[in-house]
Amino acid sequence: MRIKAILSLCLFTLATAVSADEFIKINTNQVGLVLRAADNGRLYQSYLGKRLANESDLQHLPKGNEAYLTHGMEDYFEPAIEVHHNDANPSLLLKYVSHTSKNVQPGVDETVITLQDDKYPVTVKLHYVAYAKENIIKTFTEISHQEKKPLKLERYASAMLHFSRPAYYLTEFSGDWIYEATMSTTPLNFGKKVLDTKLGARANMFTPPMFILSLDKESSENEGEVILGTLGWTGNFRFTFEVDNKKDLRVIAGINPYFSEYSLPKGETFRTPDFYFTYSDCGRGQASRNFHDWARKYQLKDGQEDRMTLLNNWEATYFDFNEDKLVELMGDAVKLGVDMFLLDDGWFGNKYERHSDTQGLGDWDETQHKLPHGIQKLVDEAAKRNIKFGIWIEPEMVSPKSELYEKHKDWVIHLPNRDEYYFRNQMVLDLSNPEVQDFVFGVVDGLMTKYPGIAYFKWDCNSPITNIYSPYLKDKQTHLYVDYVRGLYKVLDRIKAKYPKLPMMLCSGGSGRIDYEALQYFTEFWASDNTDPIQRLFIQYGYSFFYPAKSMSAHVTTWNKNASIKFRTDVAMMGKLGFDIKLSDMSGDDLTYCQGAVKNYKRLRPAIMEGDLYRLVSPYDGTRSHAANQFVSKDKNKAVVFAFDVYPGYGEKILPVRLEGLDAGKQYRVKEINLMPNQGSSLEGNDRVFSGDYLMKVGLNLLTGNKLYSRVVEITAE
Ligand code: GLA
Numbered sequence: 001m002r003i004k005a006i007l008s009l010c011l012f013t014l015a016t017a018v019s020a021d022e023f024i025k026i027n028t029n030q031v032g033l034v035l036r037a038a039d040n041g042r043l044y045q046s047y048l049g050k051r052l053a054n055e056s057d058l059q060h061l062p063k064g065n066e067a068y069l070t071h072g073m074e075d076y077f078e079p080a081i082e083v084h085h086n087d088a089n090p091s092l093l094l095k096y097v098s099h100t101s102k103n104v105q106p107g108v109d110e111t112v113i114t115l116q117d118d119k120y121p122v123t124v125k126l127h128y129v130a131y132a133k134e135n136i137i138k139t140f141t142e143i144s145h146q147e148k149k150p151l152k153l154e155r156y157a158s159a160m161l162h163f164s165r166p167a168y169y170l171t172e173f174s175g176d177w178i179y180e181a182t183m184s185t186t187p188l189n190f191g192k193k194v195l196d197t198k199l200g201a202r203a204n205m206f207t208p209p210m211f212i213l214s215l216d217k218e219s220s221e222n223e224g225e226v227i228l229g230t231l232g233w234t235g236n237f238r239f240t241f242e243v244d245n246k247k248d249l250r251v252i253a254g255i256n257p258y259f260s261e262y263s264l265p266k267g268e269t270f271r272t273p274d275f276y277f278t279y280s281d282c283g284r285g286q287a288s289r290n291f292h293d294w295a296r297k298y299q300l301k302d303g304q305e306d307r308m309t310l311l312n313n314w315e316a317t318y319f320d321f322n323e324d325k326l327v328e329l330m331g332d333a334v335k336l337g338v339d340m341f342l343l344d345d346g347w348f349g350n351k352y353e354r355h356s357d358t359q360g361l362g363d364w365d366e367t368q369h370k371l372p373h374g375i376q377k378l379v380d381e382a383a384k385r386n387i388k389f390g391i392w393i394e395p396e397m398v399s400p401k402s403e404l405y406e407k408h409k410d411w412v413i414h415l416p417n418r419d420e421y422y423f424r425n426q427m428v429l430d431l432s433n434p435e436v437q438d439f440v441f442g443v444v445d446g447l448m449t450k451y452p453g454i455a456y457f458k459w460d461c462n463s464p465i466t467n468i469y470s471p472y473l474k475d476k477q478t479h480l481y482v483d484y485v486r487g488l489y490k491v492l493d494r495i496k497a498k499y500p501k502l503p504m505m506l507c508s509g510g511s512g513r514i515d516y517e518a519l520q521y522f523t524e525f526w527a528s529d530n531t532d533p534i535q536r537l538f539i540q541y542g543y544s545f546f547y548p549a550k551s552m553s554a555h556v557t558t559w560n561k562n563a564s565i566k567f568r569t570d571v572a573m574m575g576k577l578g579f580d581i582k583l584s585d586m587s588g589d590d591l592t593y594c595q596g597a598v599k600n601y602k603r604l605r606p607a608i609m610e611g612d613l614y615r616l617v618s619p620y621d622g623t624r625s626h627a628a629n630q631f632v633s634k635d636k637n638k639a640v641v642f643a644f645d646v647y648p649g650y651g652e653k654i655l656p657v658r659l660e661g662l663d664a665g666k667q668y669r670v671k672e673i674n675l676m677p678n679q680g681s682s683l684e685g686n687d688r689v690f691s692g693d694y695l696m697k698v699g700l701n702l703l704t705g706n707k708l709y710s711r712v713v714e715i716t717a718e
Contacts, residue, residue, distance in 0.1 A: 023058045024099050026111050026128040027051050028135040031279045033128065034058060035067055035113065037096035043067045043115060043126075045162045049225070050281050065162040065248060068115065068126055068141070070094055071155070077244050078192065080160040080252055081143070084152035085120050092117055094124055107132045108298075121146035134294035136278050143270045150263035157254035158231065159275040163215060164248045170241055171212035173542050177205060178530035180511045181542025183620060185218065188243050196238035196256045200465025200481055201396060201428050202512035209237040209515050210546050212284060213251065221285040221615055222660075228280075228287040229253060230546055232517030233273035235485035236260070259468075261478040273517060284545065285660075289612050292548035296610070299516050300551055301496075301523045302503065307550050307576050307609065308339035308388060308456065309598055315531070315557045315580040319346035319355050322370045327381050332583040335591065337598040340388040340456060342578075343378065347371060347391070352401045357462075358425045361397045362404030364443050379453035390456030395443035396488070397426045397463055411436045413480070414467040423463040424509070431487030432480055433472035441491045448499060459522070461508040492521040505553055511543070524553045524576050531557040531580065533571040534646055534708075537619040537627045540575055549631070550609040555580040556594070563708045565590040566676055567644070569597045570710040573608070573674075574629055574642050577601050592677045600673050604714070606633040607640045614660040616641070617703070623649055626703050632661040636692075639668075639715040643702035651705075658699035659715070662692035667718045670700065674712035683711060689718055 023046070026033040032051035036044045046061040069075045071082035072091025084090045094115035101111040113126045122145040129138040139159040145151045168188040172195055175182035186193070195211065197203045209231040212219070219226045229251070231237045236256035243249050253275040264270050276294075280287040296303035311333035317325060326343060333341045346367075349360030353367050366374050375391065382389035398405050398412055400420065405412060405427075413428045414420055420427065429436050447454055470480045495502070506514060506522035510529040519525070525547070528539045536554065543552055554575030556568050565586060572578070577598070583591060601608065608631045617628035628643040639662060648654070662668065669689050672681035681687075684701045695715070702711055 021059075022096075024101075024111060024113060025055075025058070026130050026137060028130045028132050028137065030135045031130075031137065033137060034061060036061070036063060037099075038063060041095040041118075043094070043096045043113065048161060048163070049279060064164075065250070067162075068094060068124065068157075068160050069250075077250065078240050078242050078252055079155065080157040080254075081124065081141075082154040083122060083143070083145075084154060085122075086147045086149045086151070089120075090154075092122060093119070097123075104129070122151065131294055131298065134278075134297065135280075135290045136276055136294040138274050138276045140274045141272045143264065143272075144268065145264065146266055148266060150265045153262040153264055153270060155254075155257045156262070156270060156272055157252045158272040159251075159253045159277075161227070161251045161277070162248060163213075163251070164246075165215045166247075167216055168241070168243065168249050169214040169218045171214070172207065173210055173545075174207035177509055177512070178528060178535070180528045180530075180539050181208065182538065183542050185214075188241050188249060190243050190245070190247075193241045194238060196236070196258070198236050198256060198258045198481075199512075200235060200468070200484060202461055202464045202508045203235050203237070204514060205464065205509070205512040208511070209233065209239070211239060212287075212545065213241070219283050221618075222283040224283050225281050226279070226284050226287050227251075227277055228284070228291060228545060229275065229277040230291075230516060231273055231275050232515050233485065234488060234513060234515055234518040236481050237515075255482060258481075259478055260481050262482060263476065263479075276516060285614060288545045291546050292613060295516065295519070295548055295551065300519050300548070301521055302501075303550075304610075306605065307524060308503065309337075309576075309601065310340040310342050310390065310456075310578040311336060311338050312342040312344055312458075312555060312578060312580040314344035314392075315555075315559075316582045317346075321346065323372065323377060326378060329582070330381055330385055330387065333387055333579075334385045335583060335595070336579055337595050338387070338579065340390050341382050342390040342392070342456065342458060344392040344458065345394070345460070347375075349402070351403050352399065359399045359401035361394055361399040361426050362402040362429075364393070364395070364446065375447070375451045375454070379451050383453060388455035389453060390458065391447065391454055392458045392460060393443055393447075394460040394462060395440045396429050396431060396461055398429055399426050410471050411439065413465055413470055415469045416471070418467070420467055423466050426463050427467060428463055428465045430470050430472050430484075431491070432470050432483035433487070436472075437487050437491050441494045444495050445498065448502070456503050456505070458505040458507055458526070461513055489517070492518075496521055511539075514543075514547075519547075519551065524551050526553045527575065530559070531555055531568075532560040533563045533568045534560060536571050537644060537646070540571070541615065541619055541627070544613060544615065544629075548609075549575050549613065552576055553578060557581055558585050564676075566593055566674065567708050567710045569594060570642055570674055570712050571644070573597060573601050573712070574631075589677045593674070597674050600712070600714075604631075604638070604640050606635075607631040607638045610634065611639075612661050616657050616660065617643070619644075619646070623652070625649060625652065628657050628702060630659055630661065636661070636663040636666065637717040641700075641702060641711075641713045641715065643711045643713070645704050645706050645709040647707055648703075648705045654701070654703050654705060656699035657702045658697065659695040662696055662715070663717070664691065664693040664696060666692045668692055668695060668715045669718055670695075671714045671716070672711060673714045683713065
């Protein structure tokens with residue numbers, strides 16, 4: 001009784017500590033978010049947009065909407081948080097207690113706002129991390145309590161943002177396997193638009209956690225106010241965009257609450273995933289360059305380091321290979337001039353040999369008859385050829401036809417009393433179980449211990465969570481989706497701690513699992529199993545809004561042989577270049593061309609990998625017959641333009657393409673590269689010098705009326 005009295009007195013004192021409105025400013029160089037602790041003790045979002053120039057103006061701002069809206073109180077629309085207390089009361093009223101702001105590293109400030117319920121001992125901390133130069137704000141929430149029994153968390157958003165504008169347009173990136181990141185835009189009117197997934201492991205198969213929100217009117221590359229937002233969570237997410245009766249928009253981002261009620265014990269903290277966003281008042285181009293700069297500097301694994309070009313054997317052999325074939329392909333890798341040979345699926349399993357996708361997952365020993373001398377022989381053969389060796393794994397999965405399944409059914413997510421059903425003939429291991437985490441860690445650790453020469457992993461994840469029941473979690477089944485992802489992070493943390501320099505590719509039947517939390521552990525991701533260069537123009541374009549070229553693996557294959565090897569390679573060079581092809585599928589000229597392209601790619605690293613991306617012509621524009629991207633090095637001394645004609649219409653009017661991001665005052669030599677042997681350049685102005693001013697105001701005739709035609713043009717300051 002006495003404790004209760006002291007506690008409520010304490011809460012009262014905190015809740016009444018605010019007398020006049022207090023403004024909390026979360027600023028980057030260009031973006032401003034202003035929160036206001038009002039005299040009623042509650043926290044409001046008063047402003048979000050281009051950073052305000054004068055502090056003295058803050059007092060004029062409208063109060064705005066409550067920053068982190070709760071269930072059960074006066075609001076009539078979707079809340080950010082809903083908790084059920086020990087006494088079954090489902091309401092929460094959050095009052096401002098205090099806030100702190102500190103510099104956490106050069107150029108990065110963190111503000112933490114503490115809110116508390118005035119009737120229940122529940123604390124919510126809103127975190128805002130502002131990256132000044134990159135103009136990114138990262139937000140997440142921490143929830144804790146002192147109730148006797150666990151608090152039931154029903155919804156627990158990472159972030160809530162409010163907008164009060166005349167109109168809103170949402171661009172989403174939904175698709176499917178081999179049609180990833182397909183962009184479409186819809187106006188938002190009254191009601192909700194929800195983007196979410198409930199697939200668990202291959203969580204983003206139909207839609208990745210990223211969006212573009214245009215304010216007032218539709219945005220373009222260089223015009224309009226936009227928010228780009230993405231969630232760092234390698235599992236079920238949900239974005240809710242709700243326009244209310246006043247035409248205000250709220251955006252709620254976080255873990256999908258679907259079947260995810262979480263019991264939080266007293267004294268423990270539930271930390272939501274990070275939501276990252278940026279704002280630009282000059283279109284999407286700047287906003288995505290913000291993301292690229294931030295990712296390379298702060299988020300992507302080894303973001304500022306080089307990447308290895310590679311030859312993968314997947315499309316060259318599928319499951320049908322042996323040691324000799326692989327060694328022969330290593331010879332192809334050397335001829336191409338790439339840095340690494342990557343061995344894909346099909347190298348493991350003995351009792352249930354992995355001869356197809358029907359069996360063997362979980363049994364990570366080399367198949368004897370295919371690889372009689374083991375992985376070591378392959379590592380040695382690669383070393384002899386002065387290239388690196390990488391290997392494919394899918395360690396979270398199990399085939400029902402495997403020794404692992406026979407030994408450890410208790411490790412498999414499955415419904416004990418029902419027939420099993422399969423996605424790609426496989427099931428998902430229960431990563432909420434620490435023993436399974438050890439096993440999954442052990443797949444990488446075991447291989448690295450036995451074969452320390454392995455230089456790279458391709459980590460695949462082909463199945464969503466099916467047959468949803470965790471033998472480990474017992475009566476806490478609604479924790480599975482969350483604890484699965486947390487288990488995955490524990491494993492990845494251990495790998496990163498033990499092998500900090502080991503590059504890994506994140507793959508999930510293409511890009512069924514990409515987000516910026518996962519990319520802390522992975523140097524790159526596989527953008528799609530679809531390597532048709534025409535489709536890739538669209539898929540890579542979609543991902544380029546959030547992910548820099550060095551993170552997006554793009555391989556030259558034999559998909560769509562109507563397109564020349566040059567066209568296919570030119571498309572792949574806009575990402576992290578690799579090959580998945582046999583030299584026997586190429587002519588001598590093709591090989592000579594590819595060798596030159598690999599050299600050019602390495603030479604142009606400062607522009608493609610580290611530079612700024614300008615999307616000059618969208619593949620989605622008009623008749624979808626052209627596309628062009630430009631990469632400019634940070635010092636503006638080097639640029640490279642990739643221009644594509646897909647299926648131009650007969651007699652189509654073709655205009656020059658204006659370049660961007662150059663120094664108007666500099667002189668640049670324009671030179672077409674990546675030409676086929678004996679092919680001269682037909683580019684007007686080739687090998688001439690132009691001012692940056694001219695190139696940006698008038699441009700170059702980069703596009704043509706030819707079908708499936710491509711050009712790569714190097715622009716060098718004189
Ligand atoms: C997935 C990947 C492919 C390949 C196969 C192997 O589909 O996306 O790149 O690795 O698995 O089975």
